[in-house]
Amino acid sequence: MKTLVLHIGMAKTGTSTIQNSLGQASAVLRERGILCAPWKPFNHSFDFTVLFLEEPRKSFFYKQQSPITDEEWSKQLQRLRQQWIDLFSSMAQGTCIISAENLTRLSLTEIQSLQAFVAPYFTKVQAIAYVRDPLKSLKSQWEQDVKELQEPMDAQALLQRTKRRMGYRFLQRWSDCLGAENLLVRKFEPAAFHNGSLVDDFFFALGVEGFGEAAIEEVESNQSLGADGTAFLLALNQRYPQYQDGAFNPQRGLARRLHLFYQAMRAAGDQPLKLQIKFDEEEARRFNRRIDFLNQFLGEESGFAAVEASEEETLLPEPCAIGTDYYVELVNELAHLVESFAERSDELAAENRRLNALLEESEGDPPEA
Incomplete structure (x- = not known):
């Protein structure tokens, strides 16, 4: 089977x-x-x-x-x-x-x-x-x-x-x-x-x-990018969206290699993202209907609880609240990435020179009798 x-x-x-x-x-x-x-x-x-x-x-x-x-x-x-x-x-x-x-x-x-x-x-x-x-x-x-x-x-x-x-x-x-x-x-x-x-x-x-x-x-x-990373990414996406006209935005650095950028962001800060999400009355009704639907697949005993409405607004991380330490660590992590690729480039260049030298030597050898 x-x-x-x-x-x-x-x-x-x-x-x-x-x-x-x-x-x-x-x-x-x-x-x-x-x-x-x-x-x-x-x-x-x-x-x-x-x-x-x-x-x-x-x-x-x-x-x-x-x-x-x-x-x-x-x-x-x-x-x-x-x-x-x-x-x-x-x-x-x-x-x-x-x-x-x-x-x-x-x-x-x-x-x-x-x-x-x-x-x-x-x-x-x-x-x-x-x-x-x-x-x-x-x-x-x-x-x-x-x-x-x-x-x-x-x-x-x-x-x-x-x-x-x-x-x-x-x-x-x-x-x-x-x-x-x-x-x-x-x-x-x-x-x-x-x-x-x-x-x-x-x-x-x-x-x-x-x-x-x-x-x-x-x-x-x-x-997870954490609170600072999420706030920073919001600001970055405002100025340089990931995509433009259905393709990667050529103005966005590392647009085709976002995993490298996220790697640096995660290493730069470990402040977790904590949100107390609030719902107005209509949002709460809609969300609770979805919870009821989900609970059909889980059973009453293991189902999830409903949410309550609130007059408050959800407090979200703001770029202006990001501390200097985060930016210092982010730039430093990105610098490490640049350095690792630069070293790899140097290694490839040295290997290319070595192979070219071997090729020149082989071309200069007299033909065998």
């Missing part, structure tokens, strides 16, 4: 930890009958989900390739399809795991397109989603929206948009397509993880046998 497990998020529920742990242990897992794509990025949001989008040119993968001709774009999509087909065809039996939190964004039609793509290779398809406390999830989603902001927007307006967009209707779409028995919804509660490990909890929830004997190291991945 061949089973496909789709880990569909949600975002900010340890997805990066699961993805990196499984990806780096792909060789060990394969020995146990568990197939995970061995290539990077281990987050399959980039190279898997795009294959089923009705408008793939709006994907992050397309933005990464831009500017690109229609012919070359078509070749890229075909390359990705074949890459996954080759992986699926390489297993005779067992479980294949794909992890992509943006699968939650697929429409019903797009999910059906995914099902048609994988149907020839698997006898069973199931999905697993971790869900956080809605209030904590809203905070994390706002921080994620700050990172993905594509147009200038102030912090409060962005929070209002996050409140409107955040929801759990994707669970119904996946349940309708796969069947309720093939959708597993699990609360993201670190204190309750099986063996105290998110990765162990992931396999325990799936009921995958033979994993306990495989020594898989859990690779923790913290993508």
Whole structure:
């Protein structure tokens, strides 16, 4: 029997930890009958989900390739399809795991397109989603929206948009397509993880046998930028948005390598982002309807509590409140990045000179008798 497990998020529920742990242990897992794509990025949001989008040119993968001709774009999509087909065809039996939190964004039609793509290779398809406390999830989603902001927007307006967009209707779409028995919804509660490990909890929830004997190291991945980092990124995005005309903004430094910039930002400060999110009466009613919907998948005993309305406004981190220490550390971390790449450039230049010298020597040698 061949089973496909789709880990569909949600975002900010340890997805990066699961993805990196499984990806780096792909060789060990394969020995146990568990197939995970061995290539990077281990987050399959980039190279898997795009294959089923009705408008793939709006994907992050397309933005990464831009500017690109229609012919070359078509070749890229075909390359990705074949890459996954080759992986699926390489297993005779067992479980294949794909992890992509943006699968939650697929429409019903797009999910059906995914099902048609994988149907020839698997006898069973199931999905697993971790869900956080809605209030904590809203905070994390706002921080994620700050990172993905594509147009200038102030912090409060962005929070209002996050409140409107955040929801759990994707669970119904996946349940309708796969069947309720093939959708597993699990609360993201670190204190309750099986063996105290998110990765162990992931396999325990799936009921995958033979994993306990495989020594898989859990690779923790913290993508939070903290209070200062989030406030700084808001100001940066106001002046230099990540994207312009559907492609990376050429005026934005490291626009194509944001992971390096975020690496420096996380190293620059460790002040956590703490938000006491407030709701007016209408917002509270809408949010509580979403909580009620989510609780249908968890059961009454393990459901989440409703939120209360407030006349106060949420206090959000402001760029003007960032201390000098953060900027000093950020500049220093970026300087370290520049230095590491400069050293690598020097090494490559020295190696190039060495190879050129060898080539000149070989060209000057007299022919053998």
